[in-house]
Amino acid sequence: MTATRTYQLFDFLTAMLAWTLFFLYRKWLEGITPGWAALNDLNFYYGIFIIPVGWHLFYSLFDDYRDVYRMARLATLSRTFFLTFFGVVFVFFTLMLDDFVKDYTTYYTSFGVLFGLHFVLTATVRMVLLTRAHQRLQAGLVSFPTLLVGDGLRAAELYKELISMKKKPGYRFVGYIGLTEGHPPFENLPRLGSLPELSKVIAKHKIEDVLIAMEPEEHIKLTDTLDRLFDFGEKIHIKIIPDLYDNLLGNVRMNEVYGAVLLHIRQELMPKWERLVKRMMDVGVSLAVLVGLSWLYVYIMLRVRMSSPGPVFYRQERVGLNGKPFHLVKFRSMRTDAEQDGPQLSQDDDPRVTKWGATMRKYRLDELPNFWNVLVGDMSLVGPRPERQFFINQIVEKAPHYRHLLKVRPGITSWGQVKYGYASNLNEMLQRLRFDILYIENMSLTLDIKIMFYTVMVLVRGEGK
Numbered sequence: 001m002t003a004t005r006t007y008q009l010f011d012f013l014t015a016m017l018a019w020t021l022f023f024l025y026r027k028w029l030e031g032i033t034p035g036w037a038a039l040n041d042l043n044f045y046y047g048i049f050i051i052p053v054g055w056h057l058f059y060s061l062f063d064d065y066r067d068v069y070r071m072a073r074l075a076t077l078s079r080t081f082f083l084t085f086f087g088v089v090f091v092f093f094t095l096m097l098d099d100f101v102k103d104y105t106t107y108y109t110s111f112g113v114l115f116g117l118h119f120v121l122t123a124t125v126r127m128v129l130l131t132r133a134h135q136r137l138q139a140g141l142v143s144f145p146t147l148l149v150g151d152g153l154r155a156a157e158l159y160k161e162l163i164s165m166k167k168k169p170g171y172r173f174v175g176y177i178g179l180t181e182g183h184p185p186f187e188n189l190p191r192l193g194s195l196p197e198l199s200k201v202i203a204k205h206k207i208e209d210v211l212i213a214m215e216p217e218e219h220i221k222l223t224d225t226l227d228r229l230f231d232f233g234e235k236i237h238i239k240i241i242p243d244l245y246d247n248l249l250g251n252v253r254m255n256e257v258y259g260a261v262l263l264h265i266r267q268e269l270m271p272k273w274e275r276l277v278k279r280m281m282d283v284g285v286s287l288a289v290l291v292g293l294s295w296l297y298v299y300i301m302l303r304v305r306m307s308s309p310g311p312v313f314y315r316q317e318r319v320g321l322n323g324k325p326f327h328l329v330k331f332r333s334m335r336t337d338a339e340q341d342g343p344q345l346s347q348d349d350d351p352r353v354t355k356w357g358a359t360m361r362k363y364r365l366d367e368l369p370n371f372w373n374v375l376v377g378d379m380s381l382v383g384p385r386p387e388r389q390f391f392i393n394q395i396v397e398k399a400p401h402y403r404h405l406l407k408v409r410p411g412i413t414s415w416g417q418v419k420y421g422y423a424s425n426l427n428e429m430l431q432r433l434r435f436d437i438l439y440i441e442n443m444s445l446t447l448d449i450k451i452m453f454y455t456v457m458v459l460v461r462g463e464g465k
Contacts, residue, residue: 003068003133010125011059015052018118023047025113029106051091058087061273068133069142069170070237076130077123084119143172144208144237147192147201149225151178154241155213156185174205179218195221198228202236211262212240226265227401238265269408269443277445278380286375293368300331300365307356310336313369318386321409326378328386329369333357343390347424363459370412382448383411384436391429399430401437408440413455415439415447 023044062083064071092111136142148155155176162171175192192201201207210229214222229238239262270278290297301312314332317325338344338352346353346361353361360366373379379386384405387395395402411417416432416439423429439447 003129004065007068007126007129008056008059008065010129011122012052012056014121014125015055015118016048018114018121019047019051020044021117022110022114026110029110054091055087059083061276062271068130069137069144071130071133073127073130073134076126080123080126081119084115084122088115088118137170138167140168143168143170145206146171146173146209146211147205147207148173148176148186148189148211148213149179149195149198150213150215150218151176151180151182151185151191152213152215152218153185154215158211158213158241159186159189171209171211174207175201177201179214179221195225195228198225199231202229202232207236209237209239212238214241224400227403230404230407233407239263240265269440274443274445278448281445281448282374282380285381286371289368289371290375296365297368300360300368303356304331304333307354308335317388318410319389319392319406320378320386321406323403323406325389326373326386328378329372331360331366331369333360333366343388345391345424345429367412374412378409380409380411382413382439382451383409384414384439385417385432386410387429391426394426395429395433398426399433402433404440405433405436408443413451415451418451418454418458 020039023039023041027041059065063079064076088111092114133142148159150158159173159176162169163173173189175190176186177198178191178194192205202210212222212225226238229236242263304312310332312332314330314334315327316330318328320326333354334346334350334352334357335354357366370379374381392402414436416435419435420428420432423432439451
């Protein structure tokens with residue numbers, strides 16, 4: 001069993017123990033002597049399984065179960081305190097199996113006892129397990145395949161400092177990526193390739209940590225390096241020397257300092273619980289629209305059928321999450337021969353658009369079938385608009401960072417869509433890209449709600465192209 005699985009198992013067991021002790025306490029309040037006889041209650045056996053399972057799900061959503069060797073003890077202790085408080089509030093007021101009350105203070109004391117038992121037991125066991133994990137890490141018994149990006153003086157100093165530390169930081173250097181063609185600055189550390197080969201090297205050697213140490217004159221290569229690394233998402237951990245911090249302001253998020261040596265670049269776009277809530281919103285709103293506006297769908301289908309010969313719906317392959325293609329569904333707003341000469345972007349007063357199609361596009365009614373794409377998981381309510389591979393290839397030539405947009409589900413609406421609507425040319429697509437990049441760097445439920453509000457305003461005013 002891995003250390004992380006052991007950590008999860010003990011969370012489950014401490015939740016069982018805390019509930020058992022609390023149940024005995026409640027029986028004592030009723031005048032029943034604590035003991036095995038007091039546990040002869042069907043409610044106890046329900047709770048001894050339901051409560052720990054509930055805590056496990058709660059921790060899976062709001063806590064960190066990825067790797068105990070990367071957990072900070074102080075941060076874990078603080079997080080455990082607050083999660084225990086909110087979890088006990090939920091348990092106490094919704095799942096209490098025994099509502100015996102002597103007086104008003106009984107509720108307060110019962111809450112305090114349940115909170116104290118669960119927090120003390122869980123925190124104590126967690127600290128023991130994390131301390132043992134940190135000791136193994138510092139003793140060099142556990143390490144992560146690490147790649148160094150850089151071959152100058154700073155990289156050499158960083159490498160020498162890390163391998164000479166008495167308490168090991170957990171890096172097992174596999175090699176380095178060279179940025180110049182000079183002589184190797186490292187002893188017994190192989191050069192695995194140059195910057196264009198970075199992705200292949202990471203995949204081949206199963207790299208988990210990448211340390212970036214560039215010289216001042218090499219900072220221009222930093223953006224290219226991060227573009228390549230971000231393709232791996234949360235699979236790898238990226239750290240940089242503090243000197244590069246100024247070059248990253250406004251581009252990436254930082255979350256914690258590793259001593260005075262390295263800064264850890266945060267790649268998580270949204271916390272796990274926000275991603276879950278976002279998906280629940282997607283499903284709920286999509287179902288409500290598809291069912292509640294079914295009459296409008298029927299009306300639009302009839303109008304499209306009467307407007308021009310051809311199918312009611314238009315299906316087009318777009319590129320979605322992680323570069324996976326899917327078929328976007330829309331109400332047809334153009335003639336069937338609109339792209340007989342190849343892919344084209346729509347223009348203002350586009351002659352290919354039917355009369356009814358122009359009305360639909362003004363209020364974006366043609367995009368109503370997109371809610372089906374949201375429901376099945378191809379898209380989200382809010383996210384960068386999906387593009388065709390044909391245009392993505394052109395955008396990437398001028399803005400390689402476009403591929404960051406493929407880390408999230410495309411959306412029906414976005415910050416860029418509210419700002420520009422339909423892009424009529426490559427330049428507008430690049431202008432819209434700026435807002436979409438800002439969106440994914442600041443993703444939150446609050447921002448999603450704001451964008452949806454402004455989208456509704458655009459629709460009411462008929463400002464869609």
